[in-house]
Amino acid sequence: MAQLHLDLARSAAQTELAAHLADLRHEFSLPADFPPEVLAEAEGAAADLMGRLPKRDRTDLPLLTIDPPGSTDLDQAVHIQRGPEDADGTAATPADHEPRTSAEVAFTVHYAIADVPAFITAGGALDAETLRRGQTIYLPDGRIPLHPEVISEDTGSLLPGVDRGAYLWTFxxxxxxxVVSARLERARVRSRAQLTYEQAQQRIDEGGSESGTSVLLREVGQLRAGQEIRRGGASLRLPDQEIAATDHGYEVLNAPPLDVEDWNAQISLMTGIAAAEIMLRGRIGILRTMPPADVDSEARFRARTRALGHPWPEDQAYGEYLRGLDTADPRQLAIMHAATSLFRGAGYTSFDGDTPEVTVQSAIAAPYAHTTAPLRRLVDRFVLVTCLALTQGQPVPAGIRALLPALPEAMRESGLVASRAANAALELVEAASLCGLEGREFSAVVISAPSPEQAEKARAEGRLPWGEVQVEQPPVLARYEGFAEAGSQIRVELVTADLATRTVLFRVVGQQSPREPVE
Structure with missing residues (x-):
């Protein structure tokens, strides 16, 4: 009987969850359907472009895409080969080093980016609508796209087996x-395969041809990660927390990121760095910037690493330290979460004529620009058009130039809305996954514990202090009340799981032995 009541409670929670998820669109004033004039313009542009793809034909390149399962808005396709580019490639332009002889070229990377600018008429209805939306917003019950589906999931997407226009980077x-050299051109391309991250990782793990893109992605990705460490950059490799639709509703999944995700991201980072360098040389564009962590924040992080038993050596690069963390270890996972405090203040900086005072994205430790996801992010379209004009010695189009000053605020606002909506959706799904389980105990890891000052304040107010805990199953990140050491494995009791307030609260009930089985 108790199980029946629990099943009924959880079924009701899933029904309530669907209604609350739908309400998020109203709560955060998310865009609804595209206006008729926008759809008409997009459909007309899509029909017209299919008959006039770029003359430059690089359909010979065996490109492939790597994305999450079910993706249809495919922004990037990659091909990697050993040695210099084939003889039909045009001359490359210098990037972060002087050009070298072909004997010094170990790899050639082709990176095709969806030719979204080809669909946009400056000052048109679609141009204005994308400026209003800023980016695609992903929610468990569907996405709110930046572009109409005829572009984002069809004629603009780098789907396999069909010819598409692309901005083609060759490194x-x-x-x-x-990077020895970098080149950017518009070209006709054709992706050969659409892989999920899991499929790509499996191909790599199983080996195969030494010249295949999947295998070379690991080699090049690892080399680029080494370049990141040498220049002082860092990447956060926190376990992925995503919402998945199942036969029983929505649930939160939590898994360590696959290595291929990092290697694939390194190709995107390399492209963004090259784009930033082009725009800085041309003295016009828009950068993704982030100030370095202040001295006090870094000192607090170092103190946290010492308290958790894995101190950050003074002579070790930040990125190298983070890459060496094992997030399967509760204390090292807590350190990785603490490291997010040093990755704050990111924004966009546009410039035209004068080099901006701040040009570096401190986590990347280089000037950087968003340029590889134009189907899903507005600013990338502007970066692509700007970089192509500059590399061809042409003026940046007036419609692009005129809107550059407005982009930082447009991206800031859309980023805030997307982040708040995604966080609210996650809180709802977490609450629904725990609804009806109040009073039960769970295994958990303490991500952050209250400071002595916070604990003292709580005592003075007659309450328990608060911290943050990662529950092992279901994998939710939530607030807890009580006393526990950061990084420790504990037992917690569920106090509240409320969809109406999007609240989940646990209470510490005791320490857990590392050998004790998980719920």
Whole structure:
């Protein structure tokens, strides 16, 4: 009987969850359907473009895409080969190093980016609508796209087996993974395969041809990660927390990121760095910037690493330290979460004529621009058009130039809305997954514990202090009340799981032995 009541409670929670998820669109004033004039313009542009793809034909490149399962808005396709580009490639332009002889070129990376600018008429209805939306917003019950589906999931997407227009980057790398040269052009391309991250990782793990893109992605990705460490950059490799639709409703999944995700991201980072360098040389564009962590924040983080038993050595690069953390270890997972405090203040900086005072994205430790996801992010379209004009010695189009000053605020506002809506959706799903389980105990890891000052304040107010805990199953990140050491494995009791207030609260009930089985 108790199980029946629990099943009924959880079924009711899933029904209530669907209603609350739908309400998020109203709560955060998310865009609804595209206006008729926008749809008409997009459909007309899509029909027209299919008959006039770029003359430059690079359909010979065996490109492939790597994305989450079910993705149809495919922004990027990659091909990697050993050695210099084939003889039909045009001359490359210098990037972060002087050009070298072909004997010094160890790899050539082709990176095709969806030709979204080809669909947009400056000052048109679609141009204005994308400026209003800013980016695609992803929610458990559906996405709110930046562009109409005829572009984002059809004629603009780099789907396999069909010819598409693309902004094609060609990088030549030396044996250390450093960029020797970079070139950007518009071209006709054709992706050969659409892989999920899991499929790509499996291909790599199983080996195969030494010249295949999947295998070379690991080699080049690792070299680029080494370049990141050498320049002082860092990447956060927190376990992925995503919402999945199942036969029983929505649930939260939590898994360590696959290595291929990092290697694939390194190709995107390399492209963004090259785009930033082009715009800085041309003295016009828009950068993704982030100030370095202040001295006090870094000192607090170092103190946290010492308290958790895995101190950050003074002579070790920040990125190298983070890459060495094992997030399967509760204390090291807590350190990785604490590291997010040093990745704050990111924004966009546009410029035209004068180089901005701040040009570096501190986590990347280089100037950087968003340029590889134009189907899903507004600013990338502007970066692509700007970079192509500059590399061809042409003026940046007036419609692009005129809107550059408005982009930082447009992206800031859309980013805030997307983040708040996604967080609210996650809180709802977490509450629904725990609804009806109040009073039960769970295994958990303490991510952050209250400071002595916070604990003292709580005592003075007659309450328990608060911290943050990662529950092992279901994998939710939530507030807890009580006393526990950061990084420790504990037992917690569920106090509240309320969809109406999007609240989940646990209470510490005791320490847990590392050998004790998980719920």
């Amino acid at each position: 030549q790398l030396d044996a250390s993974g450093a």
